[in-house]
Amino acid sequence: MDLKILLPYKIFAEIKDVKSIVAETSEGSFGFLPQRLDCVAILVPGIFTYKTDKLHYIAVDQGLLVKTGTQVLVSVRNAVGGDELGQLADKVKNEFKNTDENEEKVRHLASKLESGFLSRLRKFEQT
Numbered sequence: 001m002d003l004k005i006l007l008p009y010k011i012f013a014e015i016k017d018v019k020s021i022v023a024e025t026s027e028g029s030f031g032f033l034p035q036r037l038d039c040v041a042i043l044v045p046g047i048f049t050y051k052t053d054k055l056h057y058i059a060v061d062q063g064l065l066v067k068t069g070t071q072v073l074v075s076v077r078n079a080v081g082g083d084e085l086g087q088l089a090d091k092v093k094n095e096f097k098n099t100d101e102n103e104e105k106v107r108h109l110a111s112k113l114e115s116g117f118l119s120r121l122r123k124f125e126q127t
Contacts, residue, residue, distance in 0.1 A: 001034050001067075003050055005058070006075045013081065015052065021072060022049040023065055034070055041065040043076060047088075057082055059092045 003021065005012040021032040024046030043065055048058045063076030080095050082088035 001032070001070045001072050003072045003074070005048075005060075005079060006073065007079060008077065012076075012079045013058075015050065015056075018050050018052055018072070020051045023074075024048070025065075032065075032067055032072065036067060038068045040067075043074070047085075048074070048079075057085055057088050059088055 001018040001021070003013070003015045003018045005014075019034075023030055023032065023041060024044050025041045026044050030041060041064070043060060043063045045061050046059075048060045050056050050058075059080045059082075060074070061077040061079070063074060066073045066075075078095070080088065080091045082091055
């Protein structure tokens, strides 16, 4: 199978000759082999596994998997890859830490914009 993993802003990975895939869905874990019928699956945050010569692990956010023939297309919000689960856990922790810090900055800026807008609105109403 040929696997392509897409993020909203880039292609995360393109892998040829994938022998099997295991993905987490809202209905549980599903395995995909080349002979499997075409399907669509809604992915939940979890560990996405695929096998070439060895096992590879990718922590993925929610998304969608589409299998048509030998093509498997995965579209997720975020993905972090690693060859060992221990390394993957550390990468995910760091990614969430960075995401939390960025979200806090965005919330702070939004709060400043909102308070500035409200003060200008009050001034406008007083005139």
